[in-house]
Amino acid sequence: xxxxxxxxxxxxxxxxxxxxxxxxxxxxxxxxxxxxxxxxxxxxxxxxxxxxxxxxxxxxxxxxxxxxxxxxxxxxxxxxxxxxxxxxxxxxxxxxxxxxxxxxxxxxxx
DNA sequence: GGCGTGACGTCAG
DNA sequence: ACTGACGCCACGC
Numbered sequence: 460x461x462x463x464x465x466x467x468x469x470x471x472x473x474x475x476x477x478x479x480x481x482x483x484x485x486x487x488x489x490x491x492x493x494x495x496x497x498x499x500x501x502x503x504x505x506x507x508x509x510x511x512x513x514x515x516x517x518x519x520x521x522x523x524x525x526x527x528x529x530x531x532x533x534x535x536x537x538x539x540x541x542x543x544x545x546x547x548x549x550x551x552x553x554x555x556x557x558x559x560x561x562x563x564x565x566x567x568x569x
Numbered sequence: 570g571g572c573g574t575g576a577c578g579t580c581a582g
Numbered sequence: 583a584c585t586g587a588c589g590c591c592a593c594g595c
Contacts, residue, residue, distance in 0.1 A: 464591090
């Protein structure tokens with residue numbers, strides 16, 4: 460099997476738990492390419508048209524939605540809020556709370 | 570086989 | 583904090 464970067468990336472995206480978000484860089488790193496953030500972009504664009512991956516859980520390093528307003532931004536924003544993700548000022552997500560870390564966090568109180 | 574592409578990331582000014 | 587420039591690299595044509 461030739462598992463392409465795209466396929467690995469897709470699997471990772473599928474594994475993003477509901478209510479969490481991941482960054483392009485994080486996905487790229489987990490897929491084996493710390494510098495492959497841009498490849499993730501391609502994968503995402505493709506996956507949208509191919510599968511129903513939780514593309515809306517992937518945002519940029521600033522914790523913000525990368526899609527341009529009027530072309531997906533609002534939709535993604537809505538989908539995330541619906542999953543419990545909270546947006547702060549500047550429509551930014553608090554990555555320290557919602558970033559997906561493929562490993563369990565210690566029990567933390569709020 | 571070569572080139573452009575891109576929902577990014579990082580650094581310099 | 584903001585802007586511009588550059589780097590990275592799999593994939594499609």
